[in-house]
Amino acid sequence: MNTVIQQKFAVPYQYPVCFSEDIFNSANELFVKLLAKDRLSRVLFIVDEGVSAAHPELLNQIRAYSEAHKDKYHLATEPIVAPGGEDSKNDEASYKQIVEATHLYGIDRHSYIAVIGGGAVIDMVGFAAAISHRGIRLIRIPTTVLSQNDSAVGVKNSVNAFGKKNYLGTFTPPYAVLNDFNFLKTLDDRDWRSGISEAIKVALIKDLSFFTWMEEHASALARRQMEPMKELIIRCAQMHLDHIAGKDPFEFGSSRPLDFGHWAAHKLEHLSKFRIRHGEAVAIGIVLDSTYSFLKGWISSADLNRIVLLFKQLGFELFAPELGGENLIKGLQEFQEHLGGQLTIMLLTDLGKGEEVHEMDHDLIFKAVDMLKDFQKNSILVDS
Known part of the structure; x- marks a missing residue:
């Protein structure tokens, strides 16, 4: 005799995709208003090393912004500067460094990882966030045209393996996407x-x-x-968001x-x-x-x-x-x-x-x- 219990449930997903400028000016409260209001949040920042080099004031701005809003959240540790570009997806040490950081600094499912960078590093950090504690809240802050208009607004996270692009990955929606147009000014x-x-x-x-x-x-x-x-x-x-909200957001077909x-x-x-x-x-x-x-x-x-x-x-x-x-x-x-x-x-x-x-x-x-x-x-x- 065969017994089959058919399970069925639906989980609604909702996340904001924001457009702004100068997001780490203490007067701009867009970032801090994204965080949970019922607790003091912990945020782990990961910054693309190319972005950090192009914006040498950025790390200090993150620290100053966090200090200005310390009643809402605090930094889990100093912002971590990580390799950017496709190399960050090719080297497994990159995502393992982020996973280890979640362990070392007590980043749990009620904490946040905020990643600032291009599409490749956002993919990599998103993968690390998705596999740590079965999913840590991810705030994407994309800094390139391609990541702001396409890759960072969707639900995919990945790294490369076996010589194949995006071989390891997850479909995990971000907690929020925060686009700052000022980052585009320093692009080559x-x-x-x-x-x-x-x-x-x-x-x-x-x-x-x-x-x-x-x-x-x-x-x-x-x-x-x-x-x-x-x-x-x-x-x-x-247009990308409209498509993702359609019939196959997790690409089962x-x-x-x-x-x-x-x-x-x-x-x-x-x-x-x-x-x-x-x-x-x-x-x-x-x-x-x-x-x-x-x-x-x-x-x-x-x-x-x-x-x-x-x-x-x-x-x-x-x-x-x-x-x-x-x-x-x-x-x-x-x-x-x-x-x-x-x-x-x-x-x-x-x-x-x-x-x-x-x-x-x-x-x-x-x-x-x-x-x-x-x-x-x-x-x-x-x-x-």
């Missing part, structure tokens, strides 16, 4: 630009009007004007529409030994899959030219020598393994409209790669 041009690729991605598969807006503001964005960048970040973040352009991008990052940054690889991956869509006859040459021209106006490279050979095709296999189940790739049937396919023609992929090489060299793109 590559990091300023690379985050825009995620906005182009979501616009191409969901919202033609947003894509058109970026075409109209491409020159201003390339010149690093802050106001259009703020609007881009907020619009892009909202194989559909990943927000991974448009990412199957090649993830492989390209590894093949280049992370010389190519994530947003730069995503830009190349988007153009590759858009070109493939054109070769399939799904979008017009005029549509493809608009996509390529926008990336070129923003200053993106559209080709990398690592794209050649069978190693790129392995990226398809690894992407399918990461998804679980059947291969599912998002392609374009129109600007602002995506459609999923479950197989790709390898010969067409290589033809698309050859076209990317031409896009990089030529001012004339695709003949209409």
